[in-house]
Structure formats: C-alpha cells, structure tokens
Amino acid sequence: MEKKKRFAVLLCAEDSEYVKNKYGGYFEVFVGLLGEEGEVWDMYRVARGEFPSEEDAASYDGFVVTGSCNDAHGDDLWIRDLVGLLRSLDSMKKKVLGVCFGHQILCRALGGKTGRASKGWDIGVTCIHPSDSNNLLSSLCVPSHLPIIECHRDEVYEPPPHAEVIARSDKTGVEMFRHGEHIMGIQGHPEYTKDILVHLIDRLLQRKLIQSCHAEAAKASLNGREPDREVWKRLCRSFLKGK
Secondary structure (H helix, E strand, O other), rough: OOOOOOOEEEEEEEEHHHHHHHHHHHHHHHHHOOOOOOOHHHHHHHOHOOOHHHHHHHOOOEEOOOOOOOOOOOOHHHHHHHHHHHHHHOOOOOOOEEEHHHHHHHHHHHHOEEOOOOOOOOOEEEEEEEEEOOOHHHHHHOOOEEEEEEEEEEEEEEEEOOOEEEEEEOOOOOOOOEOOOOOEEEOOOOOHHHHHHHHHHHHHHOOOOOOOOHHHHHHHHHHHOOHHHHHHHHHHHHHOOOO
C-alpha cells in the first residue's frame, strides 16, 4: 500500500470571522488550493507558538508558510522560532512554499533582507512577470504576464545568497524566488479569492491602516483583471509535489 503524502500548513495569522464562517479558516483555503485526494494535511498555529517537533517535521513531505499581519523583520518569539524551524527544514531539504509573509520570512531565514516596501502598500490584482529561464516555470508554460492578488506593505529587499529571483512586477523587485529545488517564495496570494481580499480591504480601512483612496483603487483592480487561479494551482502543486 502506497504511503500517503503528508503536508503541514504553518499558520502565521489568526482567522478572520469572514474566512472562518465562509471557508472554515485559512487552513481550509490553502488545502482547497493545494490538497488532493489521498493526502494528509495538518496545521500548526505557529503564531500561537504551536510548532512541530523535529521528529514530526522530518515526517512531512512539504510545508506551506502563510501570510500574517506581523512583519517578517519583527522580533516576536514565535517569529524567531519560525526562522529557526525554516533553517532546519532547509538543512533537511524539505519542500517549503512561502506566501506573502511566508515568502519574506523564508528570505530572512536564508540570509536575505526584508523591510517596508519602498513604494508603499500593494493591494489588489497585480500583474507579475515570471522569468522564462526558470525550469519549473518554463515546463508549466507559465505566461509572461501573470495576475495575482496582492496585499502587502513589506517586501524582500535582497534575496538570500544563491537564490534565483524568478518573478518581478512594476512595484516589487522580488515577487518570487527559488532557493535550490526545495524552497520557493511567492509575494502574492495564490490562495486568495476576490471576496477574501474585499473583506480584508474593509478591515484595513476600519483599522486606518490604509486610506479610502487605496481601498477604492484596490477594489477597482479586482474588476479589471482576473487572477489565473488554475495556473497558480498547477504551479504551487507542481513545486510542492514534484509533478
């Protein structure tokens, strides 16, 4: 009997009431994008200090590091512990996919630099430009202009040593990077749906983290371009599972 593949989501944010009620939480959103029949998916709420033991970590085929309201350059205990875990996963050559905050914290763990984005918030649908020289992207025929939902005010300043930048956008220099064959970071949110972003924009506006003009522009971008969810699903699954 073939052994089931095992994956873990390292959840770096608390679930919003909207996502909890409609989707069952961010864990279910990620499993909806990446999971397939016959796999085992577990969750560790790392922002609450829940981490896999070294033995447990060794038993997984791959990991997903989610977005967060926290800064990847922050000094919270759980963030420092996450950096340590990611370094261990790198040494084990485990597949790790980082999304938004996950992309940035992977960069930090591997020796790169992150911080506040020089051009401010990027919220809405952004068109990124994947590299045609990367083997994974070229083998999947990923288009040279690829829309994705973004919601971030931090960015990768410098990718880790020996990492390959595999996508850029007009606003962000490092939209995606690869480190070896086992680590990939994505600044955008392949898992987001438009309605999740609309509710997040409203929450940011209520908390006065963005201005109403930013909120209106972000919502307008959702009408103009459609994120290609199928391409992102194929890309993320191919990376994690070596398809």
